[in-house]
Structure formats: structure tokens, C-alpha cells
Amino acid sequence: MYDAVVLDAALRQSLVSIRSLGKQGLKVAALEAENRVPAFASRWCRQGIVCPSVAGTDDYLAFLEQWLEHSGARVVIASSDSTVALLxxxxERLEKQVKIALARDPALRIAINKEATLEVARQLGLAIPRGVTINAPDEVSAALKEIGLPAVLKPVESWLWDEQQGGGVRFASRLVTTEDEAQRAAEELTYLGGTILLQQFLTGRREAISIMYANREVHAIFAQWARRxxxxxxxxxVLRQSIAVPSDIGAQSERLIREIDLEGYAEVEFRRDQAGIPYLMEINPRLSASVEIAVRSGVDFPHLLYQWANGGKIDTVRSYRVGKWMRYLxxxxMTTIEALQKRGRPGITPPLQAVRDFTFSFFQPMYYDYIDWNDLTPAIKASTEFTFEWVGGAIAKRLSRIKRSSS
Structure with a gap:
């Protein structure tokens, strides 16, 4: 009998959840569609389950249902767009077997849709980026005349289903500096029929508010800013710091979550402009990759999420440690490499500054993702796999160049 099963075990936040619940004395299993998963090696992972099917598919669902039937797990926690969509x-069918640590519709439907989220924010008087909705690539030219360049193209919903491939596709935001770039990005982002937003490019500080909200009550609120x-x-x-909750975005986030009535965990992201005015970017209604900085600072969001989903009493956290740094090495x-490869583009740190900042960060006291001195095996496994991937990729590129030069 497991207390919880954590899906998407390859993600950083899943390892954080396993450790968090395990340290509370709960029995935790983890599931992923591959076996090279550092989280499986955690001392608090009672069982690592390898699903033979791709996440988000019917076969994945059938495997999960069968495992739930035999394991008796009480709560399921998901952290990726594909499994959230599947759940x-x-x-209705799954909840006959297990409790799902995820907000309900219609609140969840609003939160995963940037256009719907921004509309609620606009009605509440929050600042939102100037933007235009695009349904087809031929609408790009007119949109650019209104927004200007450089601009950001982003999908209204980050995850879409691809019937031909039999799986899901996750789309990320794209910075575009020319109309040709915007046209190509729009073609890629809309090929599955999705809608995209063309928004103004903001370069100020990126801040995020994490909230645990349930039964019309905020049980915890936490703030961080992302340096890189x-x-x-x-x-x-990949480099973030815990900060005191800013009065402006703290109040705005709480108003937004209450208006949507978005229960469970959510991360509300903002980007400030050069004048310091915060603009709402989006809401992530699932455990975010950066959640470990909150846990290390004293706000155990995975455990709060479990308490809520399990129907028990939810702890309330009134304070946490500020000024703590955390780094995903x-x-x-990869960010430093990107700075070298994309030098000169808007929003990209100059190469020399990027290398200097990367190096100096080693002299700053901070936590590191994966590293827990009471549970080192996942960090060792993650480091080993990254090293082999890095070396293997370098060798493959070298052999490819030799082959091309000899042909």
C-alpha cells in the first residue's frame, strides 16, 4: 500500500516530491517511461516503475490503471504537461482508484490557457504584455505591425496532441527579431492547429510567486527571482534566489488565484519592464522545476499538495528563509553555451559576462539541484549520465565531421 505515486519521475520536481514525502514517513513510488531516472535511486523511492509506453498515450493510461489497481496508492502527483492533460x-475514471493532486476544471482549464489567464488578469487590472492572437502564419505580418520587433511568440497552450506521431508535443516560447523568423516560428507552433500569442519583448527581472491555495485559504506563499x-x-x-514576497505581485497573485479559484499548488510568473512594473506571463498549475528552492527555504509545497489531495489537514506556513541561492548546474x-552560440541576440547575455557569471557562481554559497547529503545516489547518477551524454555527443559530432570531410 503506497501513500503516493509520483509520475514524470525524470523531472527535477519529481525527485523533490519523492524526498519530501519520504522524509515525512510516507511510502512513495515513482513512475516514468524510461529506466535511466536518478529519482529511482533515491533512498525514499520505495519502487521505481518503468512504463513501456509514452506518457500521455492510451497505453500509458492502461499501464497506470493496472498498477494503481494492484498497488493501492492513495494519491497521484504529476508534473508534466502531457500527464496533466491525460489526468x-x-x-472521473481514475478517481475511482486514486486521488489526484491537481486542480479541477474550469479553474485548471483557465490556468493552462495563457489567453484565458491573461483575460482574467486584465479584468482584475493586472498589467499584461501587449499581444495579438495568431491562428495561422499568414496573420504574422499584421500582428508585427501592431507589436513590433523584437517580439516573443508563444503557444496559448504549451502541450498539444499529435495524432500522426501518437504522442504529445511541448512548445516553448520563441524570440523573433525579423519577420522571416516570426513566420517560421508561427508555422512550427501552429502546425498542430494550436493558437499562438505574439507579445512585446520584456527584458526586466523575472520573478515568480508560488501559492498553496485550498478551501478559500492561502496556506503558503513563496517568492523567488531567476537570475539565469x-x-x-x-x-x-537554473540560478534562483528566495526573496521576500513583493507587495505588488504577491497581492496580484493571490487575487488572481482566488478569482480563478485555482486550488492546489500554482506558480504565477511575472516579468518586470525597465521601469520595474510587473507584467503577468502565465500560471503553472503543477509543481514547477524550481520548487526545490522553496522546500530548502522552509516551504514544503509537495507535502502541502499531498495533504490537500489526501483530504487531510493542510499545514499553514507563515514564513521562510530569504536570500537562499539554488543552482541547476x-x-x-547549457545557458552559458547558449550565450556563446547566440551572441548579439536580444536578451542573450554577452559571452564574456556569461562565462564570468558562471564561474563566479561557484564561489557563492548555495544549494544545488539533485544534491542532498542524506541522499547522494540520485546526484551521482545524474552527473554520470550527463557526463556520458556530453562525451558521447562530442564524439558523435567529431566522427560526423570526419565522415563529411572524407567523403
Missing amino acids: RQHR TEPQLGGTS KGDI
């Missing part, structure tokens, strides 16, 4: 679609992200535009934070390496 939404089959929620991967990729540098709209990516996950693999992501920071």
Missing part, C-alpha cells in the same frame, strides 16, 4: 481527460534561465528566454530557472552549463 484531466480521464479524471535555460533557455534564456522563458525557460526554467547542468542547465547553467
Whole structure:
């Protein structure tokens, strides 16, 4: 009998959830559609389950249902767009077996849709980026005349189903500096029939508010800012710091969550402009990749989420430690490489500054993702796999160049 099963075990936030619940004395299993998963090696992972099917598919669902029937797990926690979509679609059926740590519709439907989220924010008086909705690539030219360049193209919903491939596709935001770039990005982002937003490009500080909300009550609120992200535009934070909740975006986030009535965990992202005015970017209604900085600072969101989903008493957290740094080293390496490869583009740190900042960060006291001195095996496994991938990729590129030069 398991207390919880954590899906998407390959994600960083899933390892955080396993450790968080395990340290509370709960029995936790983890499931992923591959076996090279550092989280499986955690001392608090009672069972690592390898699903033979791609996440989000009917076969994945059938495997999960069969495992739930035999395991008796009480709560399921998901952290990826594909599994969230799957749980939404089959929620009524799955909840006959397990409790799902995920907000309900219509609140969840609003939160995963940027256009719907921004409309609610606009009605509440929050600042939102100037933007135009695009349904087809031929609408790009007119949209650019209204928004200007550089601009950001992003999907209204980050995850779409691809019937031909039999799986889901996740789309990330794109910075465009020319009309040709915008046209190509729009063609890629709309090929599955999705809608995209063309928004003004904001370069100020990126801040996020994490909230645990249930039964009309905020049980915890936490703030962080991202010094570096991967990729540098709209990516996950790879170097972040806990900060006191800013009065402006703290109040705005709470108003937004209450208006939508979005229960469970949510991360509300903002980007400030050069004048310091915060603009709402989006809401992530699932455990975010950066959640470990909150846990290390004293706000155990995975455990709060479990308490809520399990129907028990939810703890209330009134304070946390500010000024704590946390770094995702693999992501920071990739961010630095991106700065070297894309030098000169808007929003990209100059190469020399990027290398200097990356190096100096080693002298800053901070936590590192994956590293828990009471549970080191996942960090060792993640580092080993990254090293082999890095070396293997370099060798493959070298052999490819030799082959081309000899032909």
C-alpha cells in the first residue's frame, strides 16, 4: 500500500516530491517511461516503475490503471504537461482508484490557457504584455505591425496532441527579431492547429510567486527571482534566489488565484519592464522545476499538495528563509553555451559576462539541484549520465565531421 505515486519521475520536481514525502514517513513510488531516472535511486523511492509506453498515450493510461489497481496508492502527483492533460481527460475514471493532486476544471482549464489567464488578469487590472492572437502564419505580418520587433511568440497552450506521431508535443516560447523568423516560428507552433500569442519583448527581472491555495485559504506563499534561465528566454530557472514576497505581485497573485479559484499548488510568473512594473506571463498549475528552492527555504509545497489531495489537514506556513541561492548546474552549463552560440541576440547575455557569471557562481554559497547529503545516489547518477551524454555527443559530432570531410 503506497501513500503516493509520483509520475514524470525524470523531472527535477519529481525527485523533490519523492524526498519530501519520504522524509515525512510516507511510502512513495515513482513512475516514468524510461529506466535511466536518478529519482529511482533515491533512498525514499520505495519502487521505481518503468512504463513501456509514452506518457500521455492510451497505453500509458492502461499501464497506470493496472498498477494503481494492484498497488493501492492513495494519491497521484504529476508534473508534466502531457500527464496533466491525460489526468484531466480521464479524471472521473481514475478517481475511482486514486486521488489526484491537481486542480479541477474550469479553474485548471483557465490556468493552462495563457489567453484565458491573461483575460482574467486584465479584468482584475493586472498589467499584461501587449499581444495579438495568431491562428495561422499568414496573420504574422499584421500582428508585427501592431507589436513590433523584437517580439516573443508563444503557444496559448504549451502541450498539444499529435495524432500522426501518437504522442504529445511541448512548445516553448520563441524570440523573433525579423519577420522571416516570426513566420517560421508561427508555422512550427501552429502546425498542430494550436493558437499562438505574439507579445512585446520584456527584458526586466523575472520573478515568480508560488501559492498553496485550498478551501478559500492561502496556506503558503513563496517568492523567488531567476537570475539565469535555460533557455534564456522563458525557460526554467537554473540560478534562483528566495526573496521576500513583493507587495505588488504577491497581492496580484493571490487575487488572481482566488478569482480563478485555482486550488492546489500554482506558480504565477511575472516579468518586470525597465521601469520595474510587473507584467503577468502565465500560471503553472503543477509543481514547477524550481520548487526545490522553496522546500530548502522552509516551504514544503509537495507535502502541502499531498495533504490537500489526501483530504487531510493542510499545514499553514507563515514564513521562510530569504536570500537562499539554488543552482541547476547542468542547465547553467547549457545557458552559458547558449550565450556563446547566440551572441548579439536580444536578451542573450554577452559571452564574456556569461562565462564570468558562471564561474563566479561557484564561489557563492548555495544549494544545488539533485544534491542532498542524506541522499547522494540520485546526484551521482545524474552527473554520470550527463557526463556520458556530453562525451558521447562530442564524439558523435567529431566522427560526423570526419565522415563529411572524407567523403
